[in-house]
Amino acid sequence: MKDGVTFYGETVSSRLLLGTAQYPSPAILSDAIKASGSEIVTVSLRRESTGAKGGRAFWDLIKALNVRVLPNTAGCHSAKEAITTAEMARDVFDTDWIKLEVIGHADTLQPDVFGLVEAARELVAQGFKVFPYTTDDLVVGEKLLAVGCEVLMPWGAPIGSGKGLNNVFALKTMRAHFPNVPLVVDAGIGLPSHASAALELGYDAVLLNTAVAKAGDPVAMAKAFALAVEAGRLSYHAGAMEARDMAVPSTPVLGLAFSES
Amino acid sequence: MIIVNGETMETKSQTVAELLDELGYEDMPVATARNMTVVRKRERAETKLNYGDRIEILVPMQGG
Numbered sequence: 001m002k003d004g005v006t007f008y009g010e011t012v013s014s015r016l017l018l019g020t021a022q023y024p025s026p027a028i029l030s031d032a033i034k035a036s037g038s039e040i041v042t043v044s045l046r047r048e049s050t051g052a053k054g055g056r057a058f059w060d061l062i063k064a065l066n067v068r069v070l071p072n073t074a075g076c077h078s079a080k081e082a083i084t085t086a087e088m089a090r091d092v093f094d095t096d097w098i099k100l101e102v103i104g105h106a107d108t109l110q111p112d113v114f115g116l117v118e119a120a121r122e123l124v125a126q127g128f129k130v131f132p133y134t135t136d137d138l139v140v141g142e143k144l145l146a147v148g149c150e151v152l153m154p155w156g157a158p159i160g161s162g163k164g165l166n167n168v169f170a171l172k173t174m175r176a177h178f179p180n181v182p183l184v185v186d187a188g189i190g191l192p193s194h195a196s197a198a199l200e201l202g203y204d205a206v207l208l209n210t211a212v213a214k215a216g217d218p219v220a221m222a223k224a225f226a227l228a229v230e231a232g233r234l235s236y237h238a239g240a241m242e243a244r245d246m247a248v249p250s251t252p253v254l255g256l257a258f259s260e261s
Numbered sequence: 262m263i264i265v266n267g268e269t270m271e272t273k274s275q276t277v278a279e280l281l282d283e284l285g286y287e288d289m290p291v292a293t294a295r296n297m298t299v300v301r302k303r304e305r306a307e308t309k310l311n312y313g314d315r316i317e318i319l320v321p322m323q324g325g
Binding site for chain 2: 022044056062074076084087
């Protein structure tokens with residue numbers, strides 16, 4: 001069974017959202033996206049000193065893959081910067097979707113959740129469909145939903161750290177409180193097992209970049225993540241056993257040889 | 262004098278559209294802003310440049 005996930009009314013079958021940065025080459029990027037099965041990839045806008053040729057080549061490569069693009073506001077440190085960047089992204093990428101990042105701390109790259117809510121409110125009012133990169137704070141999640149976000153993307157761990165799910169309790173709490181909101185673990189995932197764990201918690205999807213791009217073989221790792229996400233989702237639906245403190249034999253004890261009874 | 266992507270330059274261009282042509286962007290996929298306000302594609306021909314304007318010209322790029 002491969003059930004889909006719906007973001008703002010658009011359903012995709014892959015629960016893996018993939019970033020496009022840091023790959024060894026454009027060809028490997030393209031092959032990794034194909035191997036991942038991802039239908040949504042993140043992109044950005046940047047200055048380019050050598051004219052727009054690199055930008056055009058990249059954009060042509062992405063368009064050829066026939067995937068949805070989710071532009072980001074990565075690197076923005078204020079609501080104003082993020083809003084303007086989102087408006088520029090909409091103009092060039094021709095989509096209302098925006099992965100909203102308002103960075104609050106240069107070392108941890110953790111979101112400025114106050115600026116995030118402020119920017120989300122304005123962008124929703126302008127008709128954007130906002131995918132907010134947020135912390136695992138429940139109340140911030142409530143505020144983001146209140147201003148009109150229909151997706152939440154809490155971090156697993158700091159961007160690019162590869163540490164996995166740092167606060168499973170908080171992530172579980174969000175899942176429990178927002179049963180009908182698409183939840184995506186965004187950032188911090190380093191291994192396919194981390195992605196599986198997120199899906200096993202009932203998260204709808206994961207968004208990652210570095211774990212694939214910086215792998216020894218990005219294309220193989222992209223495939224590994226695709227399998228992990230599918231396994232995690234299947235596991236969530238299958239219903240896991242309860243963990244126990246004591247051993248319980250799985251092989252029947254009845255009829256055991258050499259027993260006295 | 263205007264500032265394009267953080268660098269000062271002299272230009273004879275009167276509008277954002279003319280500036281893009283002057284810099285060789287022409288119909289490339291770019292996003293533009295003037296003084297922190299987006300200038301959409303359809304607004305470029307009418308958006309006049311003033312002395313000291315800060316212009317951003319951004320292109321699609323890899324992102325996470």
